[in-house]
Amino acid sequence: MAEKIKNKTVFFNPFSKNNPVIVQILGICSALSVTAKLEPAIVMGLSVIAVLAFSNVIISLIRNTIPTSIRIIVQLVVVAGLVIIVSELLKAYAYDVSLQLSVFIGLIITNCILMGRLEAFAMANRPWPSFLDGVGNGVGYTIILVIVAFFRELLGCGTLLGFQVVPNCFYQAGYVNNGLMILPPMALIVVACIIWVHRSYNKDLQEN
Amino acid sequence: MNKQSNVYTVIYIIIMVVVVGVALAFTAMSLKDRQNDNVAADKMRQIISSLRLAPQQDVKAQFAQVITDQYLVNSQGERIDGDAFAVNIANEIKKPAAERQLPVYEAHLADGSLKYIIPVYGAGLWGPIWGYVALDDDASTIYGAFFNHEGETPGLGAEITKDAFSSQFQGKQMFKNGELLPVAVVKAGQAPTNGADYVDGISGGTITSKGVSAMLADCFAPYNAFLQSIRNK
Numbered sequence: 201m202a203e204k205i206k207n208k209t210v211f212f213n214p215f216s217k218n219n220p221v222i223v224q225i226l227g228i229c230s231a232l233s234v235t236a237k238l239e240p241a242i243v244m245g246l247s248v249i250a251v252l253a254f255s256n257v258i259i260s261l262i263r264n265t266i267p268t269s270i271r272i273i274v275q276l277v278v279v280a281g282l283v284i285i286v287s288e289l290l291k292a293y294a295y296d297v298s299l300q301l302s303v304f305i306g307l308i309i310t311n312c313i314l315m316g317r318l319e320a321f322a323m324a325n326r327p328w329p330s331f332l333d334g335v336g337n338g339v340g341y342t343i344i345l346v347i348v349a350f351f352r353e354l355l356g357c358g359t360l361l362g363f364q365v366v367p368n369c370f371y372q373a374g375y376v377n378n379g380l381m382i383l384p385p386m387a388l389i390v391v392a393c394i395i396w397v398h399r400s401y402n403k404d405l406q407e408n
Numbered sequence: 409m410n411k412q413s414n415v416y417t418v419i420y421i422i423i424m425v426v427v428v429g430v431a432l433a434f435t436a437m438s439l440k441d442r443q444n445d446n447v448a449a450d451k452m453r454q455i456i457s458s459l460r461l462a463p464q465q466d467v468k469a470q471f472a473q474v475i476t477d478q479y480l481v482n483s484q485g486e487r488i489d490g491d492a493f494a495v496n497i498a499n500e501i502k503k504p505a506a507e508r509q510l511p512v513y514e515a516h517l518a519d520g521s522l523k524y525i526i527p528v529y530g531a532g533l534w535g536p537i538w539g540y541v542a543l544d545d546d547a548s549t550i551y552g553a554f555f556n557h558e559g560e561t562p563g564l565g566a567e568i569t570k571d572a573f574s575s576q577f578q579g580k581q582m583f584k585n586g587e588l589l590p591v592a593v594v595k596a597g598q599a600p601t602n603g604a605d606y607v608d609g610i611s612g613g614t615i616t617s618k619g620v621s622a623m624l625a626d627c628f629a630p631y632n633a634f635l636q637s638i639r640n641k
Binding site: 234236237240266267268269270273278281285288291292293295353356379383 | 411412416417420421424425428431432435436439442443446447449450561562563564611612
């Protein structure tokens with residue numbers, strides 16, 4: 201029973217209380233680059249969930265054999281190998297998706313959330329909790345990405361997932377898309393706003 | 409066995425590298441054919457898109473039906489031997505103009521009209537950009553254009569793939585007073601000084617827009633003799 205509760209916390213904590221992006225401030229680099237549009241943000245989120253979950257499981261399975269002095273290298277090799285295999289599979293079986301992902305594949309390898317979870321969790325836990333931890337953190341990351349991309353695409357292009365949502369009469373009345381929203385700095389500001397809102401709801405996260 | 413010893417570490421690395429290497433090599437080898445197939449189908453899809461046609465599910469059959477001829481020419485406009493579809497434009501572009509193999513695709517549309525499709529390749533902001541330009545049988549009027557990119561910024565440079573950008577090219581002229589003067593991409597509200605036809609670039613995607621402009625200029629120049637020979641027919 202005790203283990204069950206623990207698994208639950210492992211899975212749900214990264215959604216909000218221990219969110220990798222807005223609490224641990226990891227993976228900000230990719231949060232900036234892929235959130236100009238909603239669609240790449242969702243695809244990136246799903247790929248990170250997959251890679252994070254499986255690399256967590258693999259590292260967890262071999263965690264007792266890894267020599268401490270080269271553990272970072274081993275983690276990196278596992279992540280890089282996994283990302284390449286995923287990308288090759290996509291190229292063969294889902295070519296359209298792989299075209300969309302082309303640049304993000306490299307970004308997944310360098311995503312600090314991956315190294316962070318492998319080092320902090322998978323190295324010390326059994327495969328099943330590690331899997332949950334990977335999926336949980338991936339989802340936590342995706343939630344933030346989708347929120348940021350939602351506002352950036354809506355305010356910057358007037359579209360969502362490529363569909364026009366701001367009605368034409370707005371434009372005729374003088375409304376103009378905010379081109380600044382598409383540029384990377386605005387992603388930082390949107391993330392900062394999310395952190396602000398999040399912390400005002402979660403008082404225990406506030407530093408004195 | 410001592411897991412912190414050097415011997416263990418070295419053996420561990422060797423095994424890991426071999427296992428990962430074999431896994432990657434096996435994946436790459438076993439998926440190679442499918443991937444090449446997908447790449448070829450995607451190329452066909454892009455060529456068909458430049459003709460303002462919607463690519464169908466069975467793109468190979470559609471390609472075979474629409475594209476009636478494909479061949480290579482040299483910079484003197486003479487036909488040379490070789491497989492036009494297999495030519496890698498990215499490699500050709502690095503050669504001096506006189507040595508390039510220049511692919512040309514001829515298409516017959518449903519209404520019987522003849523179109524010439526010229527592939528183009530250049531550099532955007534982050535990586536390569538490429539496209540296909542379909543010309544009417546006067547070898548000057550652009551019938552349709554299709555552009556694609558590898559890693560331009562979504563919402564900015566990446567907008568060159570959108571119809572809103574590429575449809576601007578329709579009806580523009582590649583020749584002015586008998587001289588090849590490729591269509592330019594300029595900032596909205598401006599016009600090129602040499603009198604060429606032009607389209608509006610993408611705001612926020614200046615480097616990519618300039619890349620498209622330079623790509624059209626660079627890639628059409630070697631075709632000059634070939635296009636002139638069609639015009640003189």
